[in-house]
Amino acid sequence: MTSRTNRAILGALAIASIGTLPVPALAQDGNSEARLRKLEAEVRALQRTVFPGPNGRFFQPEITESAPAQNNTQSRPSTTAVTDILARLDALEGQIQSLTEQSERNTNSLSELETRLAALEEANTAPTGQSESAGTSASQRNLSGMTGRASSPPSSPPPPPTSATNSPSPDRLAAVQAIAKPQTDDPADDEYSYGFRLWEAGFYPEAQQQLAMFVEKYPNHWRTTYGRNLLGRAFLDDGKPAEAAPWFLRNYQADKQAARAPDSLLYLAEAMIASGDTNRACIALAEFAETYPAIAAGRLSGQYEADRRKVDCN
Structure with a gap:
């Protein structure tokens, strides 16, 4: 029983030491939080095996096959900073497009207004004897x-x-x-x-x-x-x-x-x-x-x- 216990302790220490080593891949993996939780659960299960209760009964491990998938789903963020930025860029592009269209409409309206004003000025400055503007009534011309x-x-x-x-x-x-x-x-x-x-x-x-x-x-x-x-x-x-x-x-x-x-x-x-x-x-x-x-x-x-x-x- 002593050798078995020693082997279990050594195994636990090995697993613990592995958990403490820096793993660059985990920092880049989106499931790092779930993997850490799995390792912690395995260590707790191993502790129960190495250190049984007072009556000598062994505890069943708390790790199941479906746990990692559940933790993975819960820990995955719904959005990321990149998707937020892309959404904001899409909104800005839409606003810029709307402003561009409005500016073009205003430019066309101003152009038409300038044309009409030029025509009115030309009519008002026409020499005597030429046709008068349509807005001048006959009664005004005879006053x-x-x-x-x-x-x-x-x-x-x-x-x-x-x-x-x-x-x-x-x-x-x-x-x-x-x-x-x-x-x-x-x-x-x-x-x-x-x-x-x-x-x-x-x-x-x-x-x-x-x-x-x-x-x-x-x-x-x-x-x-x-x-x-x-x-x-x-x-x-x-x-x-x-x-x-x-x-x-x-x-x-x-x-x-x-x-x-x-x-x-x-x-x-x-x-x-x-x-x-x-x-x-x-x-x-x-x-x-x-x-x-x-x-x-x-x-x-x-x-x-x-x-x-x-x-x-x-």
């Missing part, structure tokens, strides 16, 4: 001659109006003086408001003089669009449509987005109607409906429809 028999838009206010006798009556002077001029921290607004009060009271010549002074003195004030429009109305209400038309046209052309530009264009049509010029009245009405469709159907719809009923436009 330059809108005033007809009226004078050109004045660059300076008209001379102070005078009454038929060149001497207003004492009652009229007293009535005009009774209209108070506002005194606020905005002198320009005060001048306009005073002209409005004169017009509202029916003193049209005095209102014409006051409003003409206002638009000349304050050409960039926010009230100027109101002043030019009201100045045209002061002439129109005074029975002078030829003098009113240039102010309406000037106010509309100065800034088509101004607060009273739509009103001036519609009053321009009324000035043409009062002058008996149906053709130009229809042009103004068409321009108004085309330029301000929302206002034509909203704020000024009543006045617009009334003006349309006054003329027969084809």
Whole structure:
């Protein structure tokens, strides 16, 4: 029994010594962890054989044929660093391809836009007599001659109006003086408001003089669009449509987005109607409906429809 025990001990030591030697192949083998576990189990089984229990019974080894395959399956990693890198590279390549396609589409769109802009610039710079761009309406092309028999838009206010006798009556002077001029921290607004009060009271010549002074003195004030429009109305209400038309046209052309530009264009049509010029009245009405469709159907719809009923436009 001693020799058998000695041989077993020597065998165990040999196996243990083999397990402690460096094995370069294990470092490169993907199953190294499973092989190490198998060796450890074999050593434990051998220990039980060499050192039996107190009753002398031998223990069965814990190693089976299926154990290595099971350990091999459990210890094998699902992915590796290389596969992770490859997956990330595939994703990057997909993103780069998508960005390249988007860049090409943007380049094509910019090229088409530049072509269209070049065509528009060429059309806008075409000399007089050539065909105009398709976007220019017939009513816009005829606005330059809108005033007809009226004078050109004045660059300076008209001379102070005078009454038929060149001497207003004492009652009229007293009535005009009774209209108070506002005194606020905005002198320009005060001048306009005073002209409005004169017009509202029916003193049209005095209102014409006051409003003409206002638009000349304050050409960039926010009230100027109101002043030019009201100045045209002061002439129109005074029975002078030829003098009113240039102010309406000037106010509309100065800034088509101004607060009273739509009103001036519609009053321009009324000035043409009062002058008996149906053709130009229809042009103004068409321009108004085309330029301000929302206002034509909203704020000024009543006045617009009334003006349309006054003329027969084809």
